[in-house]
Amino acid sequence: MLKDCEQTPPQQDGPSEGFRRIRFDLAYQGAEFSGWARQRGRRTVQEEIESALQIVTRSPEPYALTVAGRTDAGVHARGQVAHVDLPVELWVEHGEKLLRRLAGRLPADIRIYRVSEAPYGFDARFAAIWRRYAYRVADHPGGVDPLLRGHVLWHDRPLDVEKMNEAAGLLLGEHDFAAYCKKREGATTIRTLLELHWDRVPVDAYAAQEGTLAVATVRADAFCHNMVRSLVGAMLLVGDGHRPVEFPGEVLAGRVRNSAVNVVRPYGLTLEEVGYPADDQLAERNRASRRMRTLPGQPLGM
Numbered sequence: 001m002l003k004d005c006e007q008t009p010p011q012q013d014g015p016s017e018g019f020r021r022i023r024f025d026l027a028y029q030g031a032e033f034s035g036w037a038r039q040r041g042r043r044t045v046q047e048e049i050e051s052a053l054q055i056v057t058r059s060p061e062p063y064a065l066t067v068a069g070r071t072d073a074g075v076h077a078r079g080q081v082a083h084v085d086l087p088v089e090l091w092v093e094h095g096e097k098l099l100r101r102l103a104g105r106l107p108a109d110i111r112i113y114r115v116s117e118a119p120y121g122f123d124a125r126f127a128a129i130w131r132r133y134a135y136r137v138a139d140h141p142g143g144v145d146p147l148l149r150g151h152v153l154w155h156d157r158p159l160d161v162e163k164m165n166e167a168a169g170l171l172l173g174e175h176d177f178a179a180y181c182k183k184r185e186g187a188t189t190i191r192t193l194l195e196l197h198w199d200r201v202p203v204d205a206y207a208a209q210e211g212t213l214a215v216a217t218v219r220a221d222a223f224c225h226n227m228v229r230s231l232v233g234a235m236l237l238v239g240d241g242h243r244p245v246e247f248p249g250e251v252l253a254g255r256v257r258n259s260a261v262n263v264v265r266p267y268g269l270t271l272e273e274v275g276y277p278a279d280d281q282l283a284e285r286n287r288a289s290r291r292m293r294t295l296p297g298q299p300l301g302m
Helices: 045-056 088-105 161-169 227-239 247-254 279-289
Strands: 019-028 065-067 076-087 110-117 130-138 173-176 190-202 212-220 269-275
Touching: 019 045, 019 088, 045 065, 045 088, 045 110, 076 088, 088 110, 130 227, 161 190, 161 212, 161 227, 161 247, 190 227, 212 227, 227 247, 227 269
Parallel strands: 076 269
Antiparallel strands: 019 076, 019 110, 065 076, 130 212, 130 269, 173 190, 190 212
């Protein structure tokens, strides 16, 4: 899931002089990656793209990507957004052919499907106003269709989606989600949960079994480390009858991790979409997102 709790870098509304900011819209299958961010000795999405970009542009050094959110190991994305600042002359030389050349160089589990010059004020991370995830769960007694196993979690008890939606409604709004996040030093866990609901959707048309999946749609201005997977874990306890509807809200109010709440497996989670404001509002959103948030009566930095 998105890790947006880190301390923020110095404010900058656009690229340095002589550079152009380029937006990438991309997707990846997360199973074989140790997440988005570069890690020594591990395969990551960021490293694959930066290496491919360096090769196809014949650059002496890589250009660093900034992403809407750094997904965890095993998490998928089909609506991820990133940007890179490239020298003007390099963009002029390679821009029209960059998409096709990257497609020929990137591994099959990463696809960049749009490359465009970003407007002033755009920052893939800080200009975003929301991120939307889906978490897919199968509660069929026979398990998950083998062709869906890399994208769907199997829960071995039937789930009551109506009760899960009752519980979800108690979590909406701006709160301190410390109970559902892995805390990071100097970072806030205050987030605005804009949308959280469960739906029953048909199993994939190509799947061997009939039935439905329970799919959570989760949308917030940003997410802390493990937040979506922890929220899903709490609501599954409600859906299978282990806990009452009020339980996830009680955990939230406690503001400490609850040992009963499991952080569910990453492979059921997919980043579906990232939202941005109108172009003329990008710079202000960029600045506002870098300010540390507090709730009323809460000291700065809590």
